[in-house]
Amino acid sequence: MNWIGLSTLIQREVGRFFSVYRQTVLPGLISSGLYITVFGFTLEQRISDIQGVPYTLFILPGLIMMNTLTNATSNTASSMLQMKLLQQLPDLLTAPLSGAEIALAYIIGGTVRGVVNGVLVLLLGVLLIGLPVMNVMGTIGFIFLVSWAFASMGLLLGQLAESWDQLAMMQNFFLTPLSFLGGIFYSINMLPEWAQKLSYINPIYYMINGIRYTILGISNSSISTSFWMAIFLTALFTTTAILLMQSGKKIKE
Amino acid sequence: MSIPAIEVSGLTKSYGDVQALRGVDITIQKGEFFGLLGPNGAGKTTLINILTGLVFRDNGTTNVFGKDTVKNYRFTRSKIGIAAQELSVDWFFPIEKLLFFQAGYYGLKPAEAKPKINDLLERLGLSEKRESRLRQLSGGMKRRFQLAKALVHDPEIIILDEPTAGVDVELRRDLWDYLRDMHSGGKTILLTTHYIEEAEMLCENVAIINKGKILKEGSPKNLTDELGKAGITVQLGKIENADESYLSEFTYTREENRYHFSVKNPDSAMPQIIQQLSKTDVQIQSIECNVSSLEDVFLNLTGKGINE
Numbered sequence: 001m002n003w004i005g006l007s008t009l010i011q012r013e014v015g016r017f018f019s020v021y022r023q024t025v026l027p028g029l030i031s032s033g034l035y036i037t038v039f040g041f042t043l044e045q046r047i048s049d050i051q052g053v054p055y056t057l058f059i060l061p062g063l064i065m066m067n068t069l070t071n072a073t074s075n076t077a078s079s080m081l082q083m084k085l086l087q088q089l090p091d092l093l094t095a096p097l098s099g100a101e102i103a104l105a106y107i108i109g110g111t112v113r114g115v116v117n118g119v120l121v122l123l124l125g126v127l128l129i130g131l132p133v134m135n136v137m138g139t140i141g142f143i144f145l146v147s148w149a150f151a152s153m154g155l156l157l158g159q160l161a162e163s164w165d166q167l168a169m170m171q172n173f174f175l176t177p178l179s180f181l182g183g184i185f186y187s188i189n190m191l192p193e194w195a196q197k198l199s200y201i202n203p204i205y206y207m208i209n210g211i212r213y214t215i216l217g218i219s220n221s222s223i224s225t226s227f228w229m230a231i232f233l234t235a236l237f238t239t240t241a242i243l244l245m246q247s248g249k250k251i252k253e
Numbered sequence: 254m255s256i257p258a259i260e261v262s263g264l265t266k267s268y269g270d271v272q273a274l275r276g277v278d279i280t281i282q283k284g285e286f287f288g289l290l291g292p293n294g295a296g297k298t299t300l301i302n303i304l305t306g307l308v309f310r311d312n313g314t315t316n317v318f319g320k321d322t323v324k325n326y327r328f329t330r331s332k333i334g335i336a337a338q339e340l341s342v343d344w345f346f347p348i349e350k351l352l353f354f355q356a357g358y359y360g361l362k363p364a365e366a367k368p369k370i371n372d373l374l375e376r377l378g379l380s381e382k383r384e385s386r387l388r389q390l391s392g393g394m395k396r397r398f399q400l401a402k403a404l405v406h407d408p409e410i411i412i413l414d415e416p417t418a419g420v421d422v423e424l425r426r427d428l429w430d431y432l433r434d435m436h437s438g439g440k441t442i443l444l445t446t447h448y449i450e451e452a453e454m455l456c457e458n459v460a461i462i463n464k465g466k467i468l469k470e471g472s473p474k475n476l477t478d479e480l481g482k483a484g485i486t487v488q489l490g491k492i493e494n495a496d497e498s499y500l501s502e503f504t505y506t507r508e509e510n511r512y513h514f515s516v517k518n519p520d521s522a523m524p525q526i527i528q529q530l531s532k533t534d535v536q537i538q539s540i541e542c543n544v545s546s547l548e549d550v551f552l553n554l555t556g557k558g559i560n561e
Contacts, residue, residue: 002358002360004360004361004362005357005358005359005360007357008353008354008357008358009354009357009358011354011357012346012354015346015350016345016346019345019346020345086341086342086343087337087339087340087341087342088342088343090305090307090335090337090339090341091341091355091402092358093305093306093307094306094307094330094333094335095330095355095358095359096327096328096331096358096359096360097358098327248309252306252307252309253268253302253307253308253309
């Protein structure tokens with residue numbers, strides 16, 4: 001194991017997104033702040049409580065989760081594609097690093113970005129509207145798990161994509177719609193039965209309900225289902241991303 | 254004999270229907286300055302990309318210091334520093350930081366890498382630019398940075414893929430001096446180039462590659478002696494006597510009063526030619542000596558020039 005190589009690449013990946021924090025950290029905070037402001041001070045008075053929780057509090061866990069998973073995904077996906085397109089990848093592929101080490105470093109970098117963004121939105125909620133956090137360690141642990149899963153998925157996308165267009169398509173046509181349809185802004189009990197059934201095949205639904213449980217103690221799905229779904233996605237995407245990197249497909253000729 | 258630094262045997266590689274390498278065999282000894290000379294598309298970059306792990310080989314073996322580059326990739330890659338032809342771009346970090354990252358990938362801690370990085374930045378004239386981003390460097394500086402990146406882990410083998418392509422004459426000479434210094438310090442250097450002059454001036458041994466095959470290998474001198482076509486061109490005044498028997502010992506062609514003698518060694522042949530011509534009453538108006546080069550060798554082997 002090349003530990004120094006691995007930690008160097010992790011430092012590079014973390015340093016990369018912190019060096020452009022205006023693009024990678026602030027936007028999530030600003031958009032979440034806007035959601036809180038708009039919904040908290042305007043719409044909330046017209047929308048009744050959901051499962052006994054005021055509307056702004058209800059949506060905050062979903063916003064945290066959306067920020068977490070979109071940031072974790074885009075960090076690994078965009079970094080990998082950028083390295084491919086800007087001829088930086090040969091520096092890694094000609095170094096004494098294994099495919100697994102390269103993949104792990106990327107995943108850890110993406111996980112850090114997911115956790116940083118998730119925790120910052122959580123803190124914003126605590127500061128702005130006094131968001132009560134029922135289980136702090138459980139919440140941070142769940143943010144970590146989901147960040148890892150989606151950072152792995154992002155790495156997979158980054159390895160497979162050959163252009164920014166393809167990557168944007170994955171984000172805009174799949175990830176964002178699945179996040180919104182995962183129940184950020186509503187409880188699935190408010191949906192017709194057929195739409196509820198559709199939600200059950202959306203993995204992000206379980207992520208949002210998992211964190212809603214660790215923060216507010218309410219959920220449409222059981223916490224164990226959410227937890228095991230997160231474990232399953234983490235194992236699936238991590239294994240696939242590492243195997244693809246080790247195989248060299250799509251990155252070597 | 255010691256284990257060769259690089260040993261390639263029966264190497265083949267195809268991209269779809271295109272055969273990039275068709276059974277390449279090369280042996281490069283430790284401390285050797287070896288040139289891979291061929292036109293664009295000959296297979297040079299494919300060969301070094303296989304050695305460094307960027308491209309999968311189809312068949313054959315590629316060993317570095319006796320170890321297979323696939324099975325023992327950690328060992329073989331740690332021995333090689335490569336300056337690729339394509340310049341990479343990084344928007345995020347200053348060049349000094351990029352060198353620290355590069356050293357880290359090869360297992361060097363920052364404290365271990367720092368003296369080497371300082372030395373490289375100094376020697377390659379980049380120390381004042383250490384805080385600059387790559388995009389802020391000139392083309393020549395980027396090329397020097399590429400070299401610094403290849404050398405940061407102090408590799409035993411340095412592979413340079415067209416290091417002077419597109420650089421100005423001054424920088425080219427600076428880089429040549431630097432490569433000579435490294436070679437005299439005991440480094441093994443594999444250089445790919447399509448500049449004849451570069452291969453002739455720097456390399457102890459050269460392999461001429463074309464269309465994925467090694468056509469000939471040897472020292473530049475041996476290759477030009479064996480396959481070169483040095484010549485002496487003599488322009489004569491009015492020739493009254495049509496008898497040319499006094500030139501029978503030479504191989505030559507005649508075009509009106511201009512004779513072109515094909516010789517192996519112009520230095521020793523020129524006095525003999527002048528002596529023979531002086532025995533007659535012809536007047537020598539001018540003599541030109543054309544020294545043989547690898548260009549002639551390449552022309553001889555392939556039927557066309559390297560840059561055609």
